Structure formats: C-alpha cells, structure tokens
Amino acid sequence: MTRNWLPIKTTPWTLGLPLLTILLLLQATAVPERVDFWLYDTLITASPAEASDDVVLVAIDELSVDRLGRWPWPRATHARLIEKLHDAGAKTIVFDILFPEPSPDDPELAMAMREHGNVILPLHLSPPSRNYLISEQLPVPELAAAASALGHAHVELDQDGLARGVYLLNGLGDQLWPSLALAASGKTLPSIDQGEVPPYTNARHHYRAIPLAGGAGTLPTWSYTGVLERPPAPEIFRDKTVFIGATAPGFGDILPTPFSGLHQPMSGVEFHANNYSALVQGELISKISTTTAIGLAIAVIIFLAIALPRMRPTRSIILCLGCVGVLALAHGLLLLYARLWLPVSHAVIIPLLALPVSSALRLAMTNRFLNRQLDELARGPTMTLQEPSRRHPPQLLSHFQALFQPEGWLLAEGDEIISASGLTESDIPPLEKPGEWVHIGGQSWISLTRGGLTYKLGLELPNDLSRVATQRYLRRLPLAAINRPTDEPRPRENISARIERVRLATERMSQMQKFIRRSFERMPDGIIVTDELGVIRFANGHIEEWFREPMPSLNGMPLARLLEGHDPRETPPWHETVSETLTLTQSRTVDLRIHNKDFLIHFAPFSLPDSDQSGIIANISDISELREQQRQHREAIDFISHDVRSPLVSQLALIEQLKRNGGQVEPEQLEQLGKLARRSYHLAEEFVQLARAEQLTETRFYECEFLAIVENARDSVSEQAAEKGIHLVLQGTEDLWLRGNAELLERAVINLLTNAVQYSPPESTIHIQVFQAGHQACLTVSDEGEGIAPEELPHLFDRYRRQKSSELSGNHGTGLGLSFVNVVVEKHRGEIHVHSRLGEGSAFTLKLPVTLHLG
Structure with a gap:
C-alpha cells in the first residue's frame, strides 16, 4: 500500500x-x-552616570524670588551675579535664561559679560505666536555680541513625553546652533552640508541620549540670592562651569525624565548641566x-x-x-x-x-x-461484534437452530405464530419480564420487544447432557432491547470534537490490541515474535510456562539463545536455523524437546507493511500427546503381533496336530484348545475396552450410583473368587451419585477385583470399601497377596507392561487391565492411588467426584 x-x-x-x-x-x-x-x-536608572566635578548650578529658586522680587529681575542683578562668579574664579558661565527683549540695564550686563569673557547665552527656536512660522528667538544684539557663544536650549521630548536627549546641532535653514552644553564645552562637530534648505525649515542633527546622573537635585546646586548676598566663594566655583537657570515652580521650564516621569520633573537648566557633564566625559549615547x-x-x-x-x-x-x-x-x-x-x-x-x-x-x-x-x-477494521439485543427475533431463531439443533421451536409475533415445529401456542408459559428466559423442563421461552412489537420465542432442547449447559448459556445471553439515546449532544468546539474522535479511535485501537493479545494468550500453541535481529519482543503465557522462564527475562532475549539453553543441538544449530529464516526468508519446522516434553516449532518470517522492519513468528505446538499416541500405536502393534498372535499360532498348531491324528481328539487337547481360545478372547476384549475408554467423553456421562456399580462388579468376579476360596467382603451402605459412564466404571472395578483375586493366595480375604470423603466417592480394594515391589510401583499403570514378580509367579497378563482402570479414572476427573508392601498385600484406592442426585 x-x-x-x-x-x-x-x-x-x-x-x-x-x-x-x-x-x-x-x-x-x-x-x-x-x-x-x-x-x-531600566538600564539608565539602574546604572546612573557619574556627574562631572566641574559642573555647578545656580538656581533661581523660590527663596530667590521671595527676596529679589517678581520675575523678570533687572539685568543689572544678573550683571552683579556674573561679577560675583568672576571674582570666585568660575571658568564658564552658562545662562539658561532668554534675553530676547531690550532693557535699560543691557549695557551693564554686556560689560560684566565682557569682563568675564566666557559667558554663554541661550537661544530658542519657536514661533513668536500662533499662526506664525518657527523662528529663532535670539538675545538682544548687544548681549549677543558680548557673549562668547550662543547655544540652543531646545530639548527633544520622545513619543511618551519624556526627555532623554538633545540634538547637538539645531537651527533654521543653513544656520545650525550648538546646544548649550556643546557651546559651553568649546567642542566642535564636523560641518554638515545640508544643501539648499528653506530658511523656515527646522534642521536637527547629531541626536544624543543623555545618561543622567540621577533625578532632580542630583547635581550640586546653590541659590541665586545666596550667591549674591555672600562674598565670593572660590572653593565652590573656581574653574567650574556654572549653569544659571530657573528651578522654582511656576516658570514652566520643567522636563519629565526616566528617573521621575511627571512626579518629580527636572528643570531645564539641570538637564542641560547633565548634558554638559556627559559631553565633557564622553558619555553621550548615540542612537543606532x-x-x-x-x-x-x-x-x-x-x-x-x-x-x-x-x-x-x-x-x-x-x-x-x-x-x-x-x-x-x-x-x-x-x-x-x-x-x-x-x-x-x-x-x-x-x-x-x-x-x-x-x-x-x-x-x-x-x-x-x-x-x-x-x-x-x-475506515479501518474494528473488533466490534453485533450485539444480540439488536438482532431481529426471526434472525435469532435461525441462529439458535444452527447452534443448538433444537427438537422443536416456536416464534410468535403478538398472537400470530410466524414459525413453529413441535411446539404449539398452548405450550407458551406466562412470560412476565421481557428479555428473561423461562426454563420448564426441556423447553426454554423468552419474550422480546423489537420496534414496539412483542415476540415470543421458544425452544425444545434435546434431552441430553448438554441441556443444562445450554440453558445456563441462554440465561447469560443479553437479548433485551437496550434503549440508547439517539440525540447525544455533540461537542460544540472543534477541538472537543477532535478529542472525542481521538478518544474513540484510541479505544478501538486498544480493543484491537487487547483482542490480539488475548488471542495470542488463548491460543493452544506458544507464540514468539522477534525483531529483525532475532530478539524476542513478544511471547505468550505458554512460552513462559513451557520454558519456565519469567516473562521479563524473555523480552529482549535472543531466540537462538533461548532454544540453545533448553534443547542444545549440534546439527543444525539453533542459530543457523534462526539466521537462515531471517536471511533467506524461508519457513522452517524443527522438533524441540523441553523438560521431557515434545514440541514442534515452526519458524515463519514476516515483514511489517509500509516498513522495512521484519522478524520471525515462531509457533510452538505441544505434540507430547501425539508422540505418546504414536508410542502407544507402536506398542499396540507389538502387542497384537506378539501377545494376540501367539495363542492364535498355538491354536493353529494344535488344530494341525488333531488333523494328523485322524480325528482322534483327546480331552486334554480340547482343554488346551479352549484355554488358548479364551486367552485370545480376553486379549481382544481388554484391547477393545481400553480403546473404548480412551474415546470416552463427557457427552456419554449420566447420573449413576457408585455403590450399585461396585456391587455388580463384585458379583461378576464372585465365581472366580470362589474357585480359589477367596472371600469378597463389601463394606458400604451409602448411595453415592456421580456423573459418569456406569458400564466403563463397572469394568474398571472388575479389573481391580480380578487382579486382586488373581494375585491373592487361596482362602484369603479381599476387602472392598465404598465411602464418601468430602466431595469424592471412594473405593478401596485390599488384598492379602505378595504385594508389589517398590521399583515397579511407578510403572504399574503403563500399558503393555507386566510386573516382573507376576511373570515369575506364573500369572501371565496383558498389561492392559490396570492401564484401562487408570484411563477410566482420568476421564472421570478422578484419582487412583496404590499402597503396597511385599508379603503383606496391596490396596488400590479410587476417588471420583460426586454430584447431587437429580432424580
């Protein structure tokens, strides 16, 4: 496929x-x-940057506003601050304060800026008012000329509204301004050729993220009014870059940062100071x-x-x-x-x-x-069998007829008889509960409901030993109609439907696997399945029992090693047989002997469909019984050719002698001829009886009373016992009923009594006891003969085997009598035991299962 x-x-x-x-x-x-x-x-706040040592903030805080008055302050005040910082040795002064409009104090401020020589002023890019284009908001010309550099104070906010960096260059058209921090540092960037750019275009270049030193207030900060009112402080400002800007609430110059968001925003001047700190330390972050x-x-x-x-x-x-x-x-x-x-x-x-x-x-x-x-x-095969409860009554009747061969039957639908033979409507008993059998003698009746109709079915079963078993089987048979819901809710979700399909498929596969495994286990033969290397992968219970190997050790064991360990042989060796089966893909059949039992093992190669895997299926059949039958057949032929043939030859010789005497017949000759004929008859009779016993099955069993069987057997040998003066004493008065074949049981008891009489001395007593022990009917026959040697006891019931002591004493037998007894006892599921002592006699005890007398 x-x-x-x-x-x-x-x-x-x-x-x-x-x-x-x-x-x-x-x-x-x-x-x-x-x-x-x-x-x-996350990373920036987890690892803040180190602040530069030369950065100091002068803050226009609330205290300064309270002392110096409302904003804006006179520019002369800023001039005095510059002078104070100049006297303190400040290296660079950076204002984050816009001076776009002229003021009377501009000359004083410009003079202070020139005296210091390194003051940076800001510019801002924004439209002057609504509906105007963006423009540059520069300091007044006088102050711009006094400043050492101008820098833009614009801070770029990201999409989430936080300030993380600035553009180092920003401007309109072809005029790019450095940031305040870049202007304060004195560093320059490579020139950028922007080409022809309109003058109203906001051009930005070299964006850098700023690794902040922390939240607001991290950098060293001094109050504006404090610096003005105190003497110069060289220990604070010498060689420092001082950023001056507003930090008081209400100025609007606040920026949310990764450290604070909107909860504690940072002032613009501190942000620019952080920018300068990172710039001079080479810590600005470039964005890929x-x-x-x-x-x-x-x-x-x-x-x-x-x-x-x-x-x-x-x-x-x-x-x-x-x-x-x-x-x-x-x-x-x-x-x-x-x-x-x-x-x-x-x-x-x-x-x-x-x-x-x-x-x-x-x-x-x-x-x-x-x-x-x-x-x-x-679409695959299933192991689901059609339930009997789903079959129509006419179909059930035809199946019962084929299975049980009833002597009569009747099938009625309501009051109308559909089919009948040997039974009439008057035979139908009351059937109260549908689906339950009613057994009356040999008749079995049932009422069935199918499709709203009521049927009555009756069978007249044969009057034999199988009737009771058949009625028990019918009682177990589920024939009542089962109402199953036809509108079972289906899973609404697609995945639920698939899960249900998988569950049903798994159940079917599981049922198939269980069926195969149980089939292997219940087969009368042993089954071994190997892989392509001849290693056992499956074995049923017979293999474990016959080889006496536990199942865990069988799985994974090479088949050749298992066989060599229990039946070693040289020609051909087992490994050769196994390997040729695999390599040549040819079947092999070989004899096998395990623990004194004979087997036949058949090696058959196989390969799995749609796969390269192959292996061997070894079928092992127990042929011990067949071999025993063959041995018995050979012994029977030897028996016939010797024991039966010998008296016949003697008879023929004696008849020829009588012919030569001219018709004169002596009484001794007639007596001898009669003995030979009787011996031939007894041999044939015993042989026939043994054959009948071996063919006995339970179908020929019936109820019989054991004590009556023993009494009949005693009467049959009483004349033979009287000839030797032997007394037969029977003890037992209890009726013991059992299922069996009375004719063969009586013959078995006769054989025991005949042996006892034959091997007992004259004028002795043979005791016959019949009694019940538990659920067994027992018979013990005791004699006073010479007994049986211990070495002969294990072979006493072997057919065609005679006791050595008996042959020496002149009691010639066939060796079939006790073998017949043993076969009959085994067929009746009984036991036989022998107790014997030389010189004291022997006792044979026979035990058979009893049953209740059914009357």
Missing part, C-alpha cells in the same frame, strides 16, 4: 512569512518604540538607526525560520528565550559600555511571537495529520 499524503512539516517559508508580516504590523504601531524606551530607562534595528529583526526572523522547524518544542522554547536573552544582553552591553543605543524591540518581540506562531503552525499541521489518521482509523 502506498501513502496518499506527503509528510507534514514546518518549512522556513511557512514560518518566516508570518513572522515578516508580524514585523511589518509592529512597525505600524508604537509598541516597539515603547519597548525600546522601557529597556533604555531604526533601519539597522529592522535589519537585525529580519536577521532574527531568518535564523528562527531556519532553526525552529528542525527542533523539538522544548528546544524551540529554549532557543527563543535564548535569543531574547542574547539580544537583551547585547543591548545592555552596547548601552553601558559602548554608549550605543540599539533599538532591539523588534528583534526581541520576534522570538517571543515566533514561539506561539511556530507552535500554532505545528498544531495546525498536527491537526491535519491527526484528521487524516482518524479518517484512516475510521
């Missing part, structure tokens, strides 16, 4: 295409970006492009699409989780040590989704495969 389906498997394309589709869908959502932000924030991240995700898709279809589910889980771990580790190492922010969200999400997608594909393919297999199982 060829397969009509291809093997189902997941290929790189079947897995790669869905994953690629998922990647495209992810790209259209904000999920990957949120994942990247979460990974970044999204294109690279997408390429990494595609590479992960290709890797998983190739690897996952070849792996088991457990290893698939390990691989996917390993990919996530490796990507997360790479992200952390790049961020913390190489200061590179690699967006790995796409690449991380893909393995997490690849596992369920791969599992779903496998489940879908497995589901299709199971459906095909279930369909195959549904």
Whole structure:
C-alpha cells in the first residue's frame, strides 16, 4: 500500500512569512518604540552616570524670588551675579535664561559679560505666536555680541513625553546652533552640508541620549540670592562651569525624565548641566538607526525560520528565550559600555511571537495529520461484534437452530405464530419480564420487544447432557432491547470534537490490541515474535510456562539463545536455523524437546507493511500427546503381533496336530484348545475396552450410583473368587451419585477385583470399601497377596507392561487391565492411588467426584 499524503512539516517559508508580516504590523504601531524606551530607562536608572566635578548650578529658586522680587529681575542683578562668579574664579558661565527683549540695564550686563569673557547665552527656536512660522528667538544684539557663544536650549521630548536627549546641532535653514552644553564645552562637530534648505525649515542633527546622573537635585546646586548676598566663594566655583537657570515652580521650564516621569520633573537648566557633564566625559549615547534595528529583526526572523522547524518544542522554547536573552544582553552591553543605543524591540518581540506562531503552525499541521489518521482509523477494521439485543427475533431463531439443533421451536409475533415445529401456542408459559428466559423442563421461552412489537420465542432442547449447559448459556445471553439515546449532544468546539474522535479511535485501537493479545494468550500453541535481529519482543503465557522462564527475562532475549539453553543441538544449530529464516526468508519446522516434553516449532518470517522492519513468528505446538499416541500405536502393534498372535499360532498348531491324528481328539487337547481360545478372547476384549475408554467423553456421562456399580462388579468376579476360596467382603451402605459412564466404571472395578483375586493366595480375604470423603466417592480394594515391589510401583499403570514378580509367579497378563482402570479414572476427573508392601498385600484406592442426585 502506498501513502496518499506527503509528510507534514514546518518549512522556513511557512514560518518566516508570518513572522515578516508580524514585523511589518509592529512597525505600524508604537509598541516597539515603547519597548525600546522601557529597556533604555531600566538600564539608565539602574546604572546612573557619574556627574562631572566641574559642573555647578545656580538656581533661581523660590527663596530667590521671595527676596529679589517678581520675575523678570533687572539685568543689572544678573550683571552683579556674573561679577560675583568672576571674582570666585568660575571658568564658564552658562545662562539658561532668554534675553530676547531690550532693557535699560543691557549695557551693564554686556560689560560684566565682557569682563568675564566666557559667558554663554541661550537661544530658542519657536514661533513668536500662533499662526506664525518657527523662528529663532535670539538675545538682544548687544548681549549677543558680548557673549562668547550662543547655544540652543531646545530639548527633544520622545513619543511618551519624556526627555532623554538633545540634538547637538539645531537651527533654521543653513544656520545650525550648538546646544548649550556643546557651546559651553568649546567642542566642535564636523560641518554638515545640508544643501539648499528653506530658511523656515527646522534642521536637527547629531541626536544624543543623555545618561543622567540621577533625578532632580542630583547635581550640586546653590541659590541665586545666596550667591549674591555672600562674598565670593572660590572653593565652590573656581574653574567650574556654572549653569544659571530657573528651578522654582511656576516658570514652566520643567522636563519629565526616566528617573521621575511627571512626579518629580527636572528643570531645564539641570538637564542641560547633565548634558554638559556627559559631553565633557564622553558619555553621550548615540542612537543606532531604526533601519539597522529592522535589519537585525529580519536577521532574527531568518535564523528562527531556519532553526525552529528542525527542533523539538522544548528546544524551540529554549532557543527563543535564548535569543531574547542574547539580544537583551547585547543591548545592555552596547548601552553601558559602548554608549550605543540599539533599538532591539523588534528583534526581541520576534522570538517571543515566533514561539506561539511556530507552535500554532505545528498544531495546525498536527491537526491535519491527526484528521487524516482518524479518517484512516475510521475506515479501518474494528473488533466490534453485533450485539444480540439488536438482532431481529426471526434472525435469532435461525441462529439458535444452527447452534443448538433444537427438537422443536416456536416464534410468535403478538398472537400470530410466524414459525413453529413441535411446539404449539398452548405450550407458551406466562412470560412476565421481557428479555428473561423461562426454563420448564426441556423447553426454554423468552419474550422480546423489537420496534414496539412483542415476540415470543421458544425452544425444545434435546434431552441430553448438554441441556443444562445450554440453558445456563441462554440465561447469560443479553437479548433485551437496550434503549440508547439517539440525540447525544455533540461537542460544540472543534477541538472537543477532535478529542472525542481521538478518544474513540484510541479505544478501538486498544480493543484491537487487547483482542490480539488475548488471542495470542488463548491460543493452544506458544507464540514468539522477534525483531529483525532475532530478539524476542513478544511471547505468550505458554512460552513462559513451557520454558519456565519469567516473562521479563524473555523480552529482549535472543531466540537462538533461548532454544540453545533448553534443547542444545549440534546439527543444525539453533542459530543457523534462526539466521537462515531471517536471511533467506524461508519457513522452517524443527522438533524441540523441553523438560521431557515434545514440541514442534515452526519458524515463519514476516515483514511489517509500509516498513522495512521484519522478524520471525515462531509457533510452538505441544505434540507430547501425539508422540505418546504414536508410542502407544507402536506398542499396540507389538502387542497384537506378539501377545494376540501367539495363542492364535498355538491354536493353529494344535488344530494341525488333531488333523494328523485322524480325528482322534483327546480331552486334554480340547482343554488346551479352549484355554488358548479364551486367552485370545480376553486379549481382544481388554484391547477393545481400553480403546473404548480412551474415546470416552463427557457427552456419554449420566447420573449413576457408585455403590450399585461396585456391587455388580463384585458379583461378576464372585465365581472366580470362589474357585480359589477367596472371600469378597463389601463394606458400604451409602448411595453415592456421580456423573459418569456406569458400564466403563463397572469394568474398571472388575479389573481391580480380578487382579486382586488373581494375585491373592487361596482362602484369603479381599476387602472392598465404598465411602464418601468430602466431595469424592471412594473405593478401596485390599488384598492379602505378595504385594508389589517398590521399583515397579511407578510403572504399574503403563500399558503393555507386566510386573516382573507376576511373570515369575506364573500369572501371565496383558498389561492392559490396570492401564484401562487408570484411563477410566482420568476421564472421570478422578484419582487412583496404590499402597503396597511385599508379603503383606496391596490396596488400590479410587476417588471420583460426586454430584447431587437429580432424580
């Protein structure tokens, strides 16, 4: 048989295409970006950056507003602050305060800036009001000219509203301004050729994420008014870069960061100070492009699409989780040590989704495969037998007729007789409960309901020994109609329906396996099944019993070793027989002898369908009984050719002698001729009786009374006993009923009594006892003869075997008498025992199972 389906498997394309589709869908959502932000924030907050030692903040805090008055303050105040910081030795002063409108104090502030020589002022890019284009908000020209550099104060907020970095260069058109931190550091970046850019275009370059030193208040901070009111403090500000800006609530210059979110936002000036700290230490983080991240995700898709279809589910889980771990580790190492922010969200999400997608594909393919297999199982053979309760009464009657051969029958539908023979409607007894048999003598009746109709079925069973067994069998037979619900609820879910189909298919397979195993176990022969190397893979109970090997040791044992261990032989050796059966695929039949029993073993090669597997089925038959019958047949032929033939030859010789004497017949010659004829008759009679005993079956049993059988046997040998003056004493008055064949039992008892008379001395007594012991009827025949030698007792019941002592004493026998007794006792499921002592006599005890007298 060829397969009509291809093997189902997941290929790189079947897995790669869905994953690629998922990647495209992810790209259209904000999920990957949120994942990247979460990974970044987790690492940055877990490992804050070290703050630079030369950064100090001067904060316009609430205390300063209270003391110096409402904002804005006169610019002369800022000039005095610059002078204080200049006297304290500040290296760079960075204002995060915009000065876009002119003021009367601008000359004083400009002079203070020039005297210091390194003051940085901010600019801002924003539309001046609604419905206007974005423009540069620069300090007034006088202050701008006095500043050593200008820097933009713009901070970029990410999609989730948190500030994580700035563009180091930002401006309109072809004019790019450095950030405040970059301007304060004095560093420069390579020039950027933007080409022809419109003057209203917001141009941004060199985005850098800032590894913050912590939340708000982490950097050293001094109050604006405190610096003004105290003398210069060189120990605080010498050679430091001082950032001046607003930190008091109400100024609006606040930024949520990964450390705080909106709960404790950071002021803009502190954010710029963190930017400067990271910049001068070379700790700013460069963000790798999204294109690279997408390429990494595609590479992960290709890797998983190739690897996952070849792996088991457990290893698939390990691989996917390993990919996530490796990507997360790479992200952390790049961020913390190489200061590179690699967006790995796409690449991380893909393995997490690849596992369920791969599992779903496998489940879908497995589901299709199971459906095909279930369909195959549904079309396959079953071991379900049609229930008798589903058969129509006419069909049941025909089956009963073929099975039991009743002497009469009757089948009626309601009041109408459909079929009848030997029974009439008047014979029908009351049938109260449908489906239950009513047995009256030899008649068996039952009422059946089929399709709303009532049937009455009767059988007249033969009056033989099988009637009772047949009636018991009918009583066990389930014939009552069983009402099964036709509208059984079906599973609503598809998976539930498949599970139910799998359950039913499994039950059918289990029933098939149980049937095969039980069939092997109940076979009369021993069965051994091996694999292609001749190793035993199955053996039924007969093998365990005959070889006397426990079943666990049989499984996995080479067949040749088992046979060599119990019946070693040289020609041909067992291994040669087994190997030739496998290599030549030819059957072999060999004799086998195990524990003094004869067997015939048949080796038959086999091969499994749709498979390369092969092996041997060894069928072992017990032929001990057959060999025993052959031996008995040979002994019978020897017996006939010698014991029966010898007296006949003597008779013929004597008749020839009488012919030569001319008709003169002496009385002694007639007596001799009569003895020879009687001897021939007795030999033939014993041979015929033994054959009858061997053919006896329980079908010829009937109820009989054991004491009457013994009395009849005693009367049959009383004349022979009287000739030797032997007294036969019978003890027993109890009637003992048993099932058996009275004729053969009587012949067996006669043989015992005849032997006792033959081997007893004259004027002795033979005691005959009949009694019951438990559930057995017992007979003991005791004589006062010479007894039987101990070495002859084990062979006493062997056929054609004569006792040596009997032959020496002149009591010639056939050797069939006691063998006949033993056969009859065995056929009646009884026992026979012998107790004998030389010079004291022998006692034969016969035990048979009793039964109740049925009358």
